[in-house]
Amino acid sequence: MQHDEHGDRHARAGGADAVADPMTGRVLERRYRIGPRIARGGMASVYEATDLRLDRTVAVKVMHPGLGDDNEFAERFVREARSAARLSHPNVVAVYDQGDDDGIVFLAMELIPGHTLRDVVRKEAPMSPARALALMEPVLSALAAAHRAGLVHRDIKPENVLIADDGRVKVADFGLAKAISTDTQHTATGGVLIGTVSYLAPELVVSGRADARADVYAAGVVLYELLTGAKPHEGETPIQVAYKHVHEDVPPPSRLEPGIPAYVDALVARATARDRELRPADAAVLLHQVHRVSHALAEGVLDDADLTADLTPLRLQVEAVEAPSPDDTAPEPFDHVELAAMTAPIRTMDRPPPDRPRPARPAPPTDQPPVGRRSRKGLVLLLVALLLIVGGGVGAWWFLDGRYTSTPGVLGMTQKSAERQLDAAGLDTEVGDPAYSETVAAGRVVSTDPEPGSKVLTGGTVTIVLSLGKERYDVPKLKGLTEDEAQDALTATHLGFGSTTEKWSDTVAAGIVLSSSPKVGTTLRPDSPVDLVVSKGPQPVKLQDWVGKDADDALAWFKAKGLKGKVTKEEYSDDVADGDVISMDPPGGTTVHRGDAVSMVVSKGPELVEVPSVRGEGVEAATQKLEGLGFKVVTQNASGSLGLGFVWSQSPGGGDMVAPGSTITLSLI
Incomplete structure (x- = not known):
């Protein structure tokens, strides 16, 4: 299945015409009343809807029947939706709820009134590098949060970047592509392509396996499109485009838009390197590089050789040095030095016959220097050539390797130890956002950028990430909350909602949580399911008819059933014996609940x-x-x-x- 690049618009009001649809008017899970359809894509349709419980307008994304009917897909989709709901970030479209209403798999999420980044591309691209990077910064911030949480988006494209009317930038559809790609082959020949082909990383095309660097690649392509107004690879078919992603580098944006600084070209080249080992490790690293480039642009820097060299993938640096320009036809100054030095002219003199003495002749006048001078000049030229060769080699070594040092291995060290180690290597230290780790103790280095052993400019900066330890969360107190409030509390605590069991309760109103499993205070891994026991209220009781029967026996029966029986009145009766029940309220046969009151009128017999x-x-x-x-x-x-x-x-x-x-x-x- 291939996404329609222009059809998969997300939940946004005012961006698409409402189309008559069978879903319109339905109420999903007795909560979401579906309104007009506002977008349709390759996998789902998006509707404006009303949350009847919370009385708010939301966007409901309904999977197409071909996907929602697959139980295995639906289960995966639920897991991914729960993971996506963990992303509480200002630049991520919030996921409120997920459900399955009689086979209709859906997501309820934040409704963003506004437009998409695709609309901005159509209206503004090509745009200035400063404007393009300003638009990309919140996108990368959202991706960085996702990558820290272990989520890979896999479908970054302008259609999935929403821009609210107030200017807020939000990334949509986290988790959706990942849920689908689990059982889908991504190949350029025999399989199908999940995600918009114009933004697919080469490894997704070749093997279907991807990590955070696939999102980095897609973000780099989006940046190229903002800078140039065009996609880097075009073709008549999706397969042709996918082939180019695998076999051709993304061209420099300055090729289409002269005047773009070389360090901006280098940033795009780094993000879209075909070899994912040459790309930034995740969106947080790319965001750091974007900040460096944005700072240079703000300072009005037209050229920064160090920044350009630092951002340019090493393979491209080598090719730039080794490959001569096709327009350069002038010989290098030392190309023919050796030939000139070794081919001094040799003159042959007329030799007389052996039996004949050589006449004495004066030496003819000549302008050529003596042989000794020629030898000295050749030697000088040879030495110059050698110096140039050695100097060129040293210069190439310095440019490609000499000015770099290897990033020391500081994994597992404390922050102070790591800083001392990096300082001893002539490197500065920057502390990045901390991250959870199952294997590295809290407060110790869990990763570095660049990675240990990677080349980094001498005097450059190494970002260290400190471990927060194992990511664990305690089950919050849920007793006494409504079921919806309990689910929201679990989401806020990064835990998952498992299942609900209902139980009769004489003391707790219906819909209120009685207990949880595991119990409150239990420490769990992220997204671990927590089951709820919810009250159904008092158990119902069907009243026995006690009219004409002994009132004392009736009172005893009411007490045994948990009802509050009482005699409200005694009357004379010529028909009902003294002490028997004349009437009941509610009458016999009525269904009541434990704790309800039942009143009786009892006979005093005939009046005497x-x-x-x-x-x-x-x-x-x-x-x-x-x-x-x-x-x-x-x-x-x-x-x-x-x-x-x-x-x-x-x-x-x-x-x-x-x-x-x-x-x-x-x-x-």
Whole structure:
């Protein structure tokens, strides 16, 4: 798959026309409402979206189905997205979240309103070296942070450099190219090319393997494009361009734009050296070199031979010395000295026959010097030639090797020891940004630039990087946070989010973290996954129907289920026995949660009235009185009745409490 150089624009508002798209209007993972599409590239489409939880506008990058459906790719993409989210840097587009919604693999990231560096190239290139380096500085700063974190971008190009409306420069798409390239063959013949071919380092074309120096190469090509307005290698097909990256050097920018200082040409040549061993080790080293060149430009320096020689890759220095200019047809001053010295004219004299004496003749006049003078002149010329040869050799040795010294090996030393060692070698020391190391103790030198044994100008500067020790982070306190807050806390601590397990809790509200695994305070490597246990709230309970049943039994059941049962009212009831439940709130069958309250109305039985005493009264008066109170009256003769018609006894007796309408039996005497 080859990226479209102009199509893979990143998350930026106002830079692309909204196109009708099936994704528009969807809500991913119940959080991101997808808006209009604002960019489309070879691997993904970018949408403006709303984060419903945090009520903010973000950019959501959705992988094309052909990539997102590959489970292996999706897993790699998740790992790389987590690594990219670790990059908290002002010149890196922030990655907020990553997800997989039913096969739709996506990234949620910072939305950058503005334009890309490609737009700047179209409008301003070719531009002044000072302007070009000012644009590259934040790009290299972002790459340096990535390289320190062990990330290689692999797809640096103007389209992936975003420029906000307020002038901020941001690099996008960290981790994406790396996730794809893991299972993709990068060859110039039989495979496919990941990344924009115009910016591919030769080693990516040949073997597909790359380190931070591949990003350095791409940055150098971008710098060339800013300076000249053109790409260094052109071709009718991507394969032709890739072939040129492998077999042809990037030409000096001054070839297209005369007037560019030689040390700027040297900077581009150093960054784009086909042999990656000749390039800066990473973006931090290139950024240091950019600062040196920017300083020279700010000072108005037109030519700096030492800076040019220091930046020019050694191979190009040798070729410059060994290869004569095609326009130089004048012989070197000592090209024919030896021939002139050794071919002095030899004259033959007329010799008389042996039997004939030689006549005495005066020597003819001549303008030539005597033989002794000729010999001395030839000797002088020979000595001059030798001196020139020796001087030229010494000069070449000085230019190519003599003025250099080897960088001492100071790895593993303390800063003071390393400084003493470098000072003894006639070199200055500069301390770079510290870096973590699994093998070098904290406070000791973990790397140098140049590397140990590399050539460096006598009196030059060696940058040492001190170890921070092993990179480890403690699991922060997550209990009591929401799940989103806990994930943000893990990201801020450079740890990864593993998985979430939900658990019922009678005391903690739903969505709140109960615990983590490993537990708080555990020391872990960067990106180590931390699992969360999150509350689902109180466990639900289905209410049993207790109407018409004993209220005490109901209260005991509520307590066993973790509910708060209570009797809120007692009422008389002609239908429900005393002590039984008349009604429940909520009613039986309702689903409630532990800790919820359930109220009941309990029966006091029928309402009772007092029976008046009618003993000794006449039967008619007594009957009339009781019936007037709603009672029913039954009469009978008492034992030994005399037929007098008076009440001898009653049942229930006077003063008893009975239900209204009860029957009162009167015994007459």
